[in-house]
Amino acid sequence: MKAFRGFVIKEFFHIFRDRRTLVILFGMPIIQMMLFGYAIRNEVQDVQVAVVDWAHDSASEAITDRLEASRYLQVVPGIEHQDIERAFRRGEAKVAVTFPRNFERDLILGESPTVQVITDATDPNTANTVLAYVTAAIGTYQIEVLTTSGGARPASIVLEPRMRFNPELRSVVLFVPGLIALILMLVCALMTSITITREKEIGTMEILLVSPLRPGQIIVGKVMPYLVLSLVNVVTILLLASQVFLVPIRGSLTLLLAECFLFIICALALGIFISTRTSTQQVAMMISLAGLLLPTVILSGFIFPVASMPAPLQIVSHIVPAKWFLIVIRGIMIKGVGLEAIWQETLVLVGMTTVFLVASVRGFNVRLAD
Amino acid sequence: MTSAPAIICQGLTRKFGSFTAVDSISFEVAQGEVFGFLGANGAGKTTAIRMLTGLLQPTGGQAWVAGHDVYSEVEAVKRSIGYMSQRFSLYDDLTVRENIEFYGGIYGLRKTELHQKSGDLIERLDMEAEANSMIRSLPLGWRQKIAFSVAVLHEPAIVFLDEPTGGVDPITRRQFWDLIYEKAAQGVTVFVTTHYMDEAEYCDRVSIMVDGRIEALGSPAELKKGHGVDSINDLFVLLARGGKRGDA
Structure with a gap:
């Protein structure tokens, strides 16, 4: 021993x-x-989002505010639709969100307006994650509008994702x-x-x-x-x-x-x-x-x-x-x-x-x- | 030399599959004798030493080392021998004193005894100034002397030296042999392999292995006379020429 x-x-x-x-x-x-x-890290942080807003109504602005408030995203103003591709190339933006004309009106009338989300998929992981954030932001807004307007609209299925164990991913x-x-x-x-x-x-x-x-x-x-x-x-x-x-x-x-x-x-x-x-x-x-x-x-x-x-x-x-x-x-x-x-x-x-x-x-x- | 032999081999054999590395060797080494174990590379020297030091089980024959059976009393064999290999085997990153105390320790020397012995040894080697230097900073000849002294620190009955003088200059080799004689004079049996034929002449008796067999055994003088050659080197060349294995 x-x-x-x-x-x-x-x-x-x-x-x-x-x-x-x-x-x-x-x-x-x-x-x-x-x-x-x-x-x-594979979570995203401060991803630049170009917002092209053709509607300029309260709905599009509310959603933009929401994106801005997220700690993962950073809204880059002043990029036109035709400049999106160039912004991607220069690395000025990773995502572009475009709101159509009459966005709010169509939304309230239940005409399902289309919000275009373009992502720079050079980095697929980030692209996917950001897409999910943007979708979630729009989704929440939709729920709020529907509930405040008295629920008169046809009920749509609403997903409420919850990330268990690691909510912040x-x-x-x-x-x-x-x-x-x-x-x-x-x-x-x-x-x-x-x-x-x-x-x-x-x-x-x-x-x-x-x-x-x-x-x-x-x-x-x-x-x-x-x-x-x-x-x-x-x-x-x-x-x-x-x-x-x-x-x-x-x-x-x-x-x-x-x-x-x-x-x-x-x-x-x-x-x-x-x-x-x-x-x-x-x-x-x-x-x-x-x-x-x-x-x-x-x-x-x-x-x-x-x-x-x-x-x-x-x-x-x-x-x-x-x-x-x-x-x-x-x-x-x-x-x-x-x-x-x-x-x-x-x-x-x-x-x-x-x-x-x-x-x-x-x-x-x-x-x-x- | 009236006491029992230090090493007895009777038909000791080791086979690896169909290859017979050591082919029924028999010899005895007396206590206090300096026994030279010669042979070309591949002749079976290393295998023989490994059987005698308990590293390898023989596949045939019998052997006793310091009175202990190499089959059944491996632990007792290990406790009664010292071993120094051709690679000096000291730790580069330990000091002289730490090396001595480590090796003494694994042979179960007690702490006070260990301090005493390592102090004596350092004094005898005249290395007081280097006692706390890392081994790596010392010249090869010194390391070799330390390695030998460490191998006999626990006062074994027999010490096995496997090509202990490889790569050092003739003067240092001579000094090294003085250490060997000193130990032999104290009654320690020395079993040494070497490549240098001049060293063979320093041994009391030598054996020469060729292709796993012992082809010659006796004192250097007897062997030279018996084969009508002038030196052990000539005898070695003469015998090794008949060998099929190895490169000599």
């Missing part, structure tokens, strides 16, 4: 004396959090769980596979294996510091998310941390597995980056929803641990569900972790010295 403690201390020396390791361990989580929190809420998965993969799998192959590369692994330390002790000693630091990272991200970005943590914190712990073990097992199959740090890094980080970003539903992937990729996504972890953690944090809603995904993670652990322990005993 004494030998083991010395081993863990040595491992901390390696970490704290290597600036690159330190940057990856502690800098990355914070930098990524800031990046995803502030810079990378803030993307940081969506990104935080993915970020936790990404950083845990980075710290646990990438860093452990590198640190173990490093010992092989410099030849110290041989000495360790010849020593009375058992292979299991060597491995646990090597991953222990990363386990501790990963937990520190999880807590840091959660604190940043909840205090700075006001991401809610609606479910049980204990359950959340327990699931993170499970995912950490899973990622550590993957890191060990990679290190038993490779003998140089470079190869270990390439495999970790291409084989683990990339799928974690692309196939897990972190950024792109799994449901909108082509069928073959959806099948591949099943073997990406982060996919299951994301479902679990989004459930706990954002929807506030308990274990009863996510036990299946948890079970999948437990299964994967077991498989990786068994595979890496097997590979370890046989091949570590190569």
